[in-house]
Amino acid sequence: MKKVFFVFCSVFLGLFGMTTFAVGSPDSFQLEVNPATFSVNQPVDLTVKAIKNGQIMKDYEGRLFLEIEWDNLSHFDYTLPEGGFWEMKLSNQGVKTYSKGLQVKKAGTFVLKVEDLVSDSATGTITIIVSSDDQLNLKNIQLLSPLQNG
Numbered sequence: 001m002k003k004v005f006f007v008f009c010s011v012f013l014g015l016f017g018m019t020t021f022a023v024g025s026p027d028s029f030q031l032e033v034n035p036a037t038f039s040v041n042q043p044v045d046l047t048v049k050a051i052k053n054g055q056i057m058k059d060y061e062g063r064l065f066l067e068i069e070w071d072n073l074s075h076f077d078y079t080l081p082e083g084g085f086w087e088m089k090l091s092n093q094g095v096k097t098y099s100k101g102l103q104v105k106k107a108g109t110f111v112l113k114v115e116d117l118v119s120d121s122a123t124g125t126i127t128i129i130v131s132s133d134d135q136l137n138l139k140n141i142q143l144l145s146p147l148q149n150g
Contacts, residue, residue, distance in 0.1 A: 028051045047096070050095075059090060063086065066113070107132035
């Protein structure tokens, strides 16, 4: 009976735990939002990098959880790529970008946080500023006087 249990546990860990535990967890994650400051309802790019020993961990494979820490924001007030649960594969080489994947529907300053689902110590945060000010969308224009007989 002990032998059957040991074989079962070995097969289970071999099949399901291999991708998460074979390489190890990163020390932290680096988050980038482009543009860094954006307006309400503007979709922006979001990039996550797995970092180990100060370098991008190109062989990282794992599942991530992304959330916005807030005081006056409900989960209806923002959109995260894949609902906040991501999977990073070897083909990502430690960097995953979601084009136009983040959108916030309220103005304010918020903390975006990502963490590895297996290792609680592997986290990353970034502060994002969302403005409702229409001044961000103003562009300088140059008025040219009409040409004679034009």
